[in-house]
Amino acid sequence: xxxxxxxxxxxxxxxxxxxxxxxxxxxxxxxxxxxxxxxxxxxxxxxxxxxxxxxxxxxxxxxxxxxxxxxxxxxxxxxxxxxxxxxxxxxxxxxxxxxxxxxxxxxxxxxxxxxxxxxxxxxxxxxxxxxxxxxxxxxxxxxxxxxxxxxxxxxxxxxxxxxxxxxxxxxxxxxxxxxxxxxxxxxxxxxxxxxxxxxxxxxxxxxxxxxxxxxxxxxxxxxxxxxxxxxxxxxxxxxxxxxxxxxxxxxxxxxxxxxxxxxxxxxxxxxxxxxxxxxxxxxxxxxxxxxxxxxxxxxxxxxxxxxxxxxxxxxxx
Amino acid sequence: xxxxxxxxxxxxxxxxxxxxxxxxxxxxxxxxxxxxxxxxxxxxxxxxxxxxxxxxxxxxxxxxxxxxxxxxxxxxxxxxxxxxxxxxxxxxxxxxxxxxxxxxxxxxxxxxxxxxxxxxxxxxxxxxxxxxxxxxxxxxxxxxxxxxxxxxxxxxxxxxxxxxxxxxxxxxxxxxxxxxxxxxxxxxxxxxxxxxxxxxxxxxxxxxxxxxxxxxxxxxxxxxxxxxxxxxxxxxxxxxxxxxxxxxxxxxxxxxxxxxxxxxxxxxxxxxxxxxxxxxxxxxxxxxxxxxxxxxxxxxxxxxxxxxxxxxxxxxxxxxxxxxxxxxxxxxxxxxxxxxxxxxxxxxxxxxxxxxxxxxxxxxxxxxxxxxxxxxxxxxxxxxxxxxxxxxx
Ligand SMILES: Cc1ncc(C[n+]2csc(CCOP(=O)(O)OP(=O)(O)O)c2C)c(N)n1
Ligand code: SF4
Ligand SMILES: [Mg+2]
Numbered sequence: 001x002x003x004x005x006x007x008x009x010x011x012x013x014x015x016x017x018x019x020x021x022x023x024x025x026x027x028x029x030x031x032x033x034x035x036x037x038x039x040x041x042x043x044x045x046x047x048x049x050x051x052x053x054x055x056x057x058x059x060x061x062x063x064x065x066x067x068x069x070x071x072x073x074x075x076x077x078x079x080x081x082x083x084x085x086x087x088x089x090x091x092x093x094x095x096x097x098x099x100x101x102x103x104x105x106x107x108x109x110x111x112x113x114x115x116x117x118x119x120x121x122x123x124x125x126x127x128x129x130x131x132x133x134x135x136x137x138x139x140x141x142x143x144x145x146x147x148x149x150x151x152x153x154x155x156x157x158x159x160x161x162x163x164x165x166x167x168x169x170x171x172x173x174x175x176x177x178x179x180x181x182x183x184x185x186x187x188x189x190x191x192x193x194x195x196x197x198x199x200x201x202x203x204x205x206x207x208x209x210x211x212x213x214x215x216x217x218x219x220x221x222x223x224x225x226x227x228x229x230x231x232x233x234x235x236x237x238x239x240x241x242x243x244x245x246x247x248x249x250x251x252x253x254x255x256x257x258x259x260x261x262x263x264x265x266x267x268x269x270x271x272x273x274x275x276x277x278x279x280x281x282x283x284x285x286x287x288x289x290x291x292x293x294x295x296x297x298x299x300x301x302x303x304x305x306x307x308x309x310x311x312x313x314x315x316x317x
Numbered sequence: 318x319x320x321x322x323x324x325x326x327x328x329x330x331x332x333x334x335x336x337x338x339x340x341x342x343x344x345x346x347x348x349x350x351x352x353x354x355x356x357x358x359x360x361x362x363x364x365x366x367x368x369x370x371x372x373x374x375x376x377x378x379x380x381x382x383x384x385x386x387x388x389x390x391x392x393x394x395x396x397x398x399x400x401x402x403x404x405x406x407x408x409x410x411x412x413x414x415x416x417x418x419x420x421x422x423x424x425x426x427x428x429x430x431x432x433x434x435x436x437x438x439x440x441x442x443x444x445x446x447x448x449x450x451x452x453x454x455x456x457x458x459x460x461x462x463x464x465x466x467x468x469x470x471x472x473x474x475x476x477x478x479x480x481x482x483x484x485x486x487x488x489x490x491x492x493x494x495x496x497x498x499x500x501x502x503x504x505x506x507x508x509x510x511x512x513x514x515x516x517x518x519x520x521x522x523x524x525x526x527x528x529x530x531x532x533x534x535x536x537x538x539x540x541x542x543x544x545x546x547x548x549x550x551x552x553x554x555x556x557x558x559x560x561x562x563x564x565x566x567x568x569x570x571x572x573x574x575x576x577x578x579x580x581x582x583x584x585x586x587x588x589x590x591x592x593x594x595x596x597x598x599x600x601x602x603x604x605x606x607x608x609x610x611x612x613x614x615x616x617x618x619x620x621x622x623x624x625x626x627x628x629x630x631x632x633x634x635x636x637x638x639x640x641x642x643x644x645x646x647x648x649x650x651x652x653x654x655x656x657x658x659x660x661x662x663x664x665x666x667x668x669x670x671x672x673x674x675x676x677x678x679x680x681x682x683x684x685x686x687x688x689x690x691x692x693x694x695x696x697x698x699x700x701x702x703x704x705x706x707x708x709x710x
Contacts, residue, residue, distance in 0.1 A: 067517040
């Protein structure tokens with residue numbers, strides 16, 4: 001069981017140094033630090049193209065204190081699969097020593113690199129059972145290229161490729177449910193979390209690293225630049241995604257669904273939308289139907305999750 | 318003791334891969350190299366190799382897993398062809414930019430559309446500037462031999478560049494041939510131990526692979542990459558000489574030639590076409606025709622100095638390309654040759670013929686036709702245009 005206190009956490013090795021170039025208030029570094037703080041084991045990280053990669057590896061500098069590889073946009077999972085395979089091969093041949101044997105493998109990517117262009121690679125690596133932890137920083141759009149829509153962009157949101165005008169009002173499709181897609185791979189551990197609930201995220205990271213096979217964590221990641229939100233209150237805004245059940249926190253451990261955070265009071269979806277510039281147009285009365293449709297979709301998915309928890313809990317008995 | 322076996326080219330390559338015993342193989346099946354992957358899988362199942370075999374879900378992932386594995390400090394191989402090679406194109410450039418010594422076996426096959434599983438060079442020619450060293454084999458024996466040598470070339474400290482061994486689909490991959498397979502121990506000794514450079518698994522010396530580069534450094538990094546691939550030219554020769562010492566098979570040159578010493582005209586071509594063309598050349602020379610043949614084995618880096626040396630004294634040359642120049646004046650091989658000859662004072666006339674597209678047969682009579690064309694061009698210069706052999710329209 002994961003049991004950390006602030007003192008212990010403050011002593012964890014610094015894998016990601018200060019001086020990276022992420023925007024003020026960006027969620028990604030917060031998520032990464034929380035996740036990496038739960039283990040002392042050596043880490044090797046494969047990073048998909050995107051904001052995080054660009055901002056932490058800017059030649060001739062690097063913010064990384066651990067072995068790190070960025071290859072392409074859509075192949076982070078396949079690259080880490082290769083790293084893990086080499087580790088396995090060398091270990092079998094007795095060519096690894098000491099701490100090297102305890103190395104953990106992580107692949108990280110944005111929603112574009114995970115929900116969209118890298119989904120096939122992730123699915124393949126998960127199915128093959130490589131021992132690695134995949135972390136998706138879901139900021140709901142292609143931020144590195146200036147905020148275009150992705151499979152994770154919410155219904156109704158403005159992006160630079162789902163614009164708001166006379167004929168259209170932002171993205172016209174509901175977001176893909178990647179956490180469920182990963183759960184359908186029947187891998188040992190799948191979780192959805194948020195840096196606003198840091199112990200939740202760290203507990204999940206701990207389980208993911210200890211899982212006997214592939215593990216996947218989907219993390220909502222605030223992007224003040226494109227969400228057009230305040231840089232100081234990003235985690236509060238993220239919390240409203242959790243409390244509206246737009247972004248429920250749950251895990252799927254060996255097929256058993258568990259909701260890890262029950263909002264004391266489930267907030268209406270407007271609480272998540274109202275402080276973000278990318279949803280501003282939805283606040284106009286003529287767009288109320290978009291909010292209603294989003295509310296309905298959120299409720300449906302939330303109910304389904306509750307049912308999944310009930311159903312798999314019974315299986316568990 | 319080496320032994321003589323009856324193998325097709327793909328099985329010969331699989332045999333080489335068993336002897337190389339890579340630390341990781343990541344591959345995806347595609348005709349005509351599927352049976353390399355299948356055969357290798359059986360070696361894995363039988364415990365004949367120590368390899369970690371990653372059965373990826375696509376070729377993009379095959380090359381990506383090779384990148385991850387190779388950057389983690391071990392010997393890595395893959396095999397593909399055609400659509401598969403093009404599907405991994407994005408990752409090929411990444412592998413060479415990282416200077417990873419991956420060895421890739423490509424079974425040359427046409428590209429869709431229309432779909433064809435048959436041979437030509439349009440796949441490997443399409444990615445000829447991917448930064449991979451490219452060698453082209455003429456038969457199963459060369460496929461076996463070059464696969465083994467490719468490991469040494471790729472891993473050489475001055476090269477550190479991935480190598481692509483191209484063998485022709487069906488003509489090589491599926492055609493039985495007698496192949497001398499060296500003793501396992503001899504191959505092992507020839508290859509030596511892999512020496513990791515900048516491994517991701519060296520946890521005490523963390524490396525960053527793939528940081529983004531701005532205009533202030535990018536140009537220099539890419540220029541330095543050229544040094545690696547260009548070194549493959551000399552290294553291939555020295556590795557070839559070493560290989561020749563243990564096998565008796567001649568690999569001291571990056572090309573093969575016949576009859577050039579006193580020829581007026583010659584055909585330049587690559588891969589399996591050489592064997593048929595050779596028979597024709599021998600016959601025609603017996604009747605006193607001053608003709609010759611040249612087959613570059615190495616295409617990237619292009620051995621221009623030696624090619625010029627071989628061709629500059631001739632009067633006319635026909636270059637037989639095996640891929641379509643989609644909108645270019647000549648096919649890629651001819652373009653290289655014309656470029657190489659351009660600054661030479663006295664140079665032959667060069668004519669370009671396209672042949673063997675999608676496994677269209679090139680019979681001895683066609684080589685005959687080309688030689689006659691070249692000889693008659695000595696009296697009357699022919700039009701400078703693309704020509705097609707055995708095209709029925
Ligand atoms: C094959 C390919 N297509 C497109 C791009 C351009 N591109 C780079 S990053 C990116 C978007 C990244 O979005 P995401 O994965 O969500 O990461 P974020 O920057 O939002 O954190 C795009 C479209 C690319 N680098 N490679
Ligand atoms: S654009 Fe958004 S995701 Fe990218 S670094 Fe800035 S805040 Fe982070
Ligand atoms: Mg994103």
